[in-house]
Amino acid sequence: MTDPVAQDPLDQFVALSAILTGVAADKLHPTLDTYGTAREYLAYATANAGAQFAGLMRFYAANSSNPDVGSLVFNNTDPAIAYMAKTVMLMWYLGAWYPPDGLQKYHDNPQPPGPPFLVISADAYTQGWAWRVGQTHPMGYSDWRFGYWHSAPPPLSAFIGA
């Protein structure tokens, strides 16, 4: 049904994303993926950071069987890999594109107003995981019902599946 050649990079991207974000792969990319967020982000990263993003994915593919691959990527001494990973994480968390070099500059000199970013799309904003990690929904996008705020939310695991 799906083209195995095309599917492979998406699976790799989702697997790495799950390790970095701490959100389960089947939450990031559910079988019935209404928003197609994983595909959108893969395409967006490829279009906007082609070579650097390809470098991150190559490094991950070469080390994916290593149980510490998350740390190897996130704490990589090559900033091209480490900051590309952070850019990918922020896509998932905030639905926004923070160019890796802007993140590195912000890390080295963390002054307001913060690193530059673009909102990837309206759907991307509504699918941000930072909110779900806070056991809530993006501001301006709730599919919950009247009065839910009067009592406690489900546990974190119900949101992130991990």
Added chain:
Amino acid sequence: MDYDVVIVGAGISGALIAKRLGAAGKKVLILEAGIDGQGSYADDLERFYLAQAKVPESPYTPPIVTADASGYQAPSNPSKQAAGRPSTLTLGEANWQDPSQAYLDQQGPLAFASTYERVGGGTMRHWLGTSLRFVPNDFRVKTVYGVEEDWPIGYDELEPWYGEAEAEIGVAADVANQDYLGISFPPDYQYPMPAIPSSLVDQAVTAAMPKVAPIEGIQLEVTNTPAGRNSIPYQDRRVCAGNTNCIPICPIQAKYDPTVTLAAALQFPSVSILYQTVASEIVVDASQQVTAINYLQYTDQNGPATGSGSVSAKLYVIAGHAIETPKLLLMSTNGGLTPNGVANSSGHVGQHLMDHPIYLSWALTESPLFGYRGPLSTAGIESMRDGAFRSKHAAFRIEIGNEGWNFPIGDPYTTTLDFIVGANASGLNKGSKGAFGSSLTGSLNHALTRQFRLGFLMEQSPEDGSRVGLSETWTDSLNLPRPQIHYNLSHYTKMGFVVAKRTADQIYAAMGATQYTKQCTAADMKTDPTVFEVTYDAQGNPAQPGAPGSTTEYFRFYGAGHVVGTYRMGTDKCDSVVDREQRSWDHSNLFLVGSGVFPTVATGNPTLTIAALAIWASETLLADLG
């Protein structure tokens, strides 16, 4: 005579008056500077989702930002916009006085930090929904406490109109907990809808109240906030789903906004509206009657005037809000017949610009209280809105926020960046180490579920030095002058901040919460036009910095969006612009409505009082028309 009544401005006041007049079969034309706000709702929501800075003005037009070739958004140039308005993005040291970024010609010494909209539905497109009545003493502060000004009307006179306004807006509240500080209701009165349930944040603050020692002898109490937001279906609109986004835009219009009333008004065949039509002069004849309103029209929101016209009526209503209304009055010099502007024989047009400057504080609790859920605010502490202390310092209400640290530091963005990139702008990532995987989700969850904030809305006293005028050099694309603002806060108002801070400190201590409020310094005051200094002695009186026994503190204030006071009502035509009916002292067929008529900003969010006064004015207009 073209119309019975011409109304300038399609916000809450204009819409309510048009609806009442239309129901009585009167021929009404509304001139609205902005675009059709109902027709643009889906676009507005999309603009919000895509905004890099999701400030109150972000959904509305003309867009407050313009993207560069790479897509990064920067403030639009208001000199090129036909009906621009201020933005909270232009309050920084670098741009608050830059004519190519800031709409208002701000002369200081402090920045006026509140904004408004110029669009169908008006500034209430981005209101929170708070629908408080004022307390009776708000109307007589001079008589009771010897400060500020009395209103020419009292609570008892306004009370029936409050009830009508609550029905129009659709206010959710329970009478049983709204009768504090002298607020009264008719027997058997009920709000149109049951109260909005309180949030877990409200419940956490409520639980701590018995542990807070009385402030100025007053025991604090948490009260559910009356809200113009549906708890049951009302006026064909849905029930609130807790999108936590009342400001800037409710995605499902469960929150009332004036496009609802405007749409109802326009159902009457005798009511019509011209959008993208900017009133440019109120024409007055030698007998001091208004005879016409001249206007300019535009096609492109970033373009020049493409048309002009003039319209006449028996009665005229200016409902352009507390900055654009005085601007229009001052622009209307009638070739020298009214050299100081229309309705301005007192010289008070534009004077006494006020707001509820906010002392914002924020903290982290020990156990989760789950912010970022429900409407932006569902409760407040109203106890400090009145008391003997009002003779010494400003009163305030405390708004309990349900949106974590979104208002104070732009979260969850700031803290998420901290934990991923390895920074500590939030103060919550002390080692400035980055994290991934379960370490990241654990840290971020711990932070976001424990954040909350309190906003102290300060009653700013009316001062001659705070005023709206006409910029001599700054214009818009229609070649009309932009407003010039002088703004400052009195010692009386600043001392309210001192007490607010002490109150916040006590509440957080009683809750066992750790405070993260950023303390301002003298250095901040030099660079930030929203930071002020206050020096006081042991009695709270003004003192010179460094004087023996004196204390100096620095505070940042935020705008509440409560733009008030620039054409006040009064009993004497020498020191007010309109009478108690909101009729110009100078021109008997001219009415000025909206928050500009408030002699004081009082202690509640202004909307319900604006609406009540507008409905009252419509009755006067109908009586005049016969």
